[in-house]
Amino acid sequence: MKHIKAVSTKIFEKTHKTGCGECQAC
Amino acid sequence: MVHTFIYKHNGKPLYFLWDVESGSLFNVDDVAFLCALNRYGEPDEAGRAAYEALDGERVAECEAEFDELEREGALNAPQKIREFKKNAGVVKALCLHICHDCNLRCEYCFASGGTYNTARDYMSAETAKASIDFLIASSGNIRNLEVDFFGGEPLMNLDVVKETVEYAKARAAETDKRFSFTMTTNCLLLNKANAEWLNAEMDNVVLSIDGRESVHNGVRKSVSGKDCFGVILDNAIAFRKIRGDKKYYVRGTYTAKNKDFCADVLALNDRGFDQISVEPVVLPDDHPLALKMSDLEELEAEYDKLGEAYIERRKTGKWFNFFHFMIDLEHGPCLNKRLTGCGAGTDYLAVSPTGDIYPCHQFVGGDDAYLLGNVRDGVLRRDVRERFAGYTVLSKPHCAECPAKYYCGGGCTANALHFTGSPDGCYELGCALQRKRLEVSLAIWFIENVTGNNAD
Numbered sequence: 132m133k134h135i136k137a138v139s140t141k142i143f144e145k146t147h148k149t150g151c152g153e154c155q156a157c
Numbered sequence: 158m159v160h161t162f163i164y165k166h167n168g169k170p171l172y173f174l175w176d177v178e179s180g181s182l183f184n185v186d187d188v189a190f191l192c193a194l195n196r197y198g199e200p201d202e203a204g205r206a207a208y209e210a211l212d213g214e215r216v217a218e219c220e221a222e223f224d225e226l227e228r229e230g231a232l233n234a235p236q237k238i239r240e241f242k243k244n245a246g247v248v249k250a251l252c253l254h255i256c257h258d259c260n261l262r263c264e265y266c267f268a269s270g271g272t273y274n275t276a277r278d279y280m281s282a283e284t285a286k287a288s289i290d291f292l293i294a295s296s297g298n299i300r301n302l303e304v305d306f307f308g309g310e311p312l313m314n315l316d317v318v319k320e321t322v323e324y325a326k327a328r329a330a331e332t333d334k335r336f337s338f339t340m341t342t343n344c345l346l347l348n349k350a351n352a353e354w355l356n357a358e359m360d361n362v363v364l365s366i367d368g369r370e371s372v373h374n375g376v377r378k379s380v381s382g383k384d385c386f387g388v389i390l391d392n393a394i395a396f397r398k399i400r401g402d403k404k405y406y407v408r409g410t411y412t413a414k415n416k417d418f419c420a421d422v423l424a425l426n427d428r429g430f431d432q433i434s435v436e437p438v439v440l441p442d443d444h445p446l447a448l449k450m451s452d453l454e455e456l457e458a459e460y461d462k463l464g465e466a467y468i469e470r471r472k473t474g475k476w477f478n479f480f481h482f483m484i485d486l487e488h489g490p491c492l493n494k495r496l497t498g499c500g501a502g503t504d505y506l507a508v509s510p511t512g513d514i515y516p517c518h519q520f521v522g523g524d525d526a527y528l529l530g531n532v533r534d535g536v537l538r539r540d541v542r543e544r545f546a547g548y549t550v551l552s553k554p555h556c557a558e559c560p561a562k563y564y565c566g567g568g569c570t571a572n573a574l575h576f577t578g579s580p581d582g583c584y585e586l587g588c589a590l591q592r593k594r595l596e597v598s599l600a601i602w603f604i605e606n607v608t609g610n611n612a613d
Contacts, residue, residue, distance in 0.1 A: 132222050134189035134215075135174075138603050139486040140231045142180030143563070150493030152299045155337070156250035157499045 159197035159233050160560035161190060164600035165461065166468070171600060177560050179234035182486065182599055183226075184607070188212075192219040197233060238551065241496045245503045245539075245546035248295035250303035252507040252518045253288055253321070255280045256314040260345050261385065264376045265412055265438045265446050271309030273522030278510040279314045284532065285321040288508045291532040293332050302329075305339045307507075307518055312346040315354075322358050341365065341408070343377070345385060347392040352399060361404040364393045368409045368421020368435060375414060376446065390428065397430060406480065409435040412446035416455050419463040426470065426477045434480030437590060439572050450586050457593045464597040468604055484564065484598040486606075495550070498566020502545025502580075508532055516545055516580075519571030545570065548581045555583035561595040 160175040172190035174183040174197075185193065188211060194200040195208045208216075226232035257278040259271025271277075289304070296302055304325060306318050318340070325336045340355060341363040347355075355362050366389060367373040374384040393407060407430045411418035422435050437456070440447040448456065467479055489495070499505060502516030506529065514529040514536060515521045530537035550556045550567045559565070565588075570580035572587050 132225075134186050134219050135222050135226070136184045136607075137231070138173075138182040138184055138599075138607050140179070140181040140229075141234075142486055142489065143178070143492075145487075146180075146489065146495065147491035150491040152247060152249055152504060153301045154490060154494065155301075156303055156505050 158236075158558065158560070159193060161193050161198055162596045163190075164464070164596060166465065166600065166604060171603070173596075173599060173603070174232070175560055175596075175599060176232050176234055177562065178236050179231050180486075180563065181226075181231040181234075182603065183232070184603055188215050189219045189222070192216055193223070196220070196223060238492070238496075241492075241549050241551050243493065243497045243500075243503050243546040243549065245542040247297040247299055248292060248504055248506055249299045249301070250305070250500070250505045251288055251292050252305045252307050252505070253280060253285060254308065254507065254509050254518065254521055255285065255306045255311045255318055255321075256309040257510050257522075258313055259308060259310045259343070260313065260380060261310070261343050262378050262380055262382070264378075265410060265440055265444075267439070267519060268309065268522075273509070275509070275522045280317055280508075280510040280512075282317045282320045282324075284508075284510065284512045285317055286324050287512060287532045289321065289325045289328055291508075291514075291535065293328055293334060295535070296334065300333065301335050301337065303337045303339065305341070307341055310343055310345070311340055312342050312351060315346075315351060319354070337361075339363070344389040344392040344396070345379075347396055349395070352392070352396045356396070356399050356403070361406070362396070362400070363406045363408050364396065366390065366393055366407050366409055366425065367411075368415070368418065369424045372415045372421055373409075376410075376412060394429060404432075406432045406434050408480075409433075410438050411435055411448075412438040412440075413448055413452070414446060416448075416452060416459060419459050419466060422463055422479065423466060423470075426475055431477040432480075433477055436481070437587075439575070439584070439587065441575070448586060450589070453586065453589055456590060460590075460593050460597050464601055468601060471605070481594045482598045482601055484595070484602055486599075486602055495563045495566060497546075497549050498568070501570050502529075502542055502548075506536075516541070517571055519569075520574075545580065553581050553583070555588065559588065559592065561588075561592045564595055565591050 158177040162173050164171045172185045174193050191208045194204050257272050257275055262270050329336050337360040339361040340359050343365045370386045373386045379385050407425050418435050425433050437448050442449055507515045507518040507521050509521050512532040516527055520527045550562045556562045572584040573582040574580045576584045
């Protein structure tokens with residue numbers, strides 16, 4: 132692409148759709 | 158939704174498009190930026206005139222590139238999730254108000270000199286142990302549990318903290334749980350013995366210092382009104398030395414007295430600290446230290462200034478991490494976390510010195526409508542917890558068009574309550590600053606990770 136540089140794309144495709152609750156709690 | 162923003166690096170503008178629903182970031186040239194403003198936003202008169210003056214061929218090139226990215230789902234992506242409700246059943250983190258007393262009298266303290274508008278009270282070992290039992294019993298299948306020792310000043314009740322930690326470790330062994338302990342201290346009692354114990358037992362220690370000596374002494378006084386910066390700084394530096402690479406933060410507050418807070422961040426870094434958070438005070442508009450919407454432009458400029466200093470220092474021997482500039486554009490948390498934020502009222506609760514349970518530390522001692530129960534009896538107000546479970550990015554109208562929504566989680570329910578009377582209201586200044594910090598964080602991420610610090 133000539134005018135646009137992708138920095139990071141479609142992050143949310145990698146996002147887990149369900150949570151396990153084991154991560155840190157603000 | 159496509160959010161457009163400009164970040165000035167070394168005096169030159171960097172143009173960005175942030176696709177909110179897909180989580181895509183693009184660095185574009187000035188032509189594409191004007192085209193995007195015209196296509197996705199509402200340009201002002203000058204922006205519209207500049208767009209109309211563009212060469213037609215270059216505009217067509219940009220539009221074709223936008224079309225391609227839209228087909229790929231990376232630009233102007235539709236919102237995929239419309240409804241979400243958190244499970245309010247399990248608890249994984251407790252904030253123990255181990256001491257409603259303090260040896261400082263900070264002018265902006267939301268806890269009214271550490272008391273939270275209650276009697277100067279100290280949590281008993283029996284109540285603390287009942288809290289640990291409550292947490293284990295309420296945690297379901299979750300294995301990793303957290304206990305935060307908070308105050309007031311928790312070091313004023315350190316014997317109970319120590320007894321609680323030993324008890325929790327014993328219970329963890331019996332129940333196949335794992336505890337992480339954290340503490341926030343003003344450092345006044347952080348002598349060598351206390352520092353060594355905290356270093357050994359705490360997963361994270363937060364040291365409260367406001368930055369420059371004059372700023373700190375101006376708002377954080379001893380009970381008798383004396384300056385205390387020297388003692389606090391010496392203790393904090395000594396703790397930093399033994400802490401090594403384990404988690405800690407120096408955490409300051411900026412107020413209307415130091416809207417030039419970039420200088421406070423750098424002053425802390427100059428003292429040898431490399432994990433730093435300096436955060437806006439939250440006070441009613443009539444308080445002399447309050448930050449107001451009329452300060453927004455000045456505060457935004459200060460975050461820009463800090464961003465530039467941050468990039469420069471991280472290239473040198475003065476590398477540091479700034480809490481509100483941390484962002485992960487490759488992994489990050491699950492959807493549940495992005496939509497619900499901190500979990501106050503659901504999986505994160507606070508316990509008063511007498512064992513009363515509240516949605517979070519900022520609700521303690523406040524309106525009894527948010528008193529959920531007691532650690533001896535369990536949670537009684539399930540209706541309130543269910544209400545908090547329903548507060549998500551998707552349920553709050555003011556989040557719908559916000560570019561920061563999936564990196565904020567919907568904001569702070571306590572701040573919203575204090576400013577709007579409802580936990581799901583909009584604390585306007587807090588939201589505006591969150592958006593600004595996201596823009597600076599994204600630009601920093603680009604400069605450091607994509608250009609290798611050669612964006613100019």
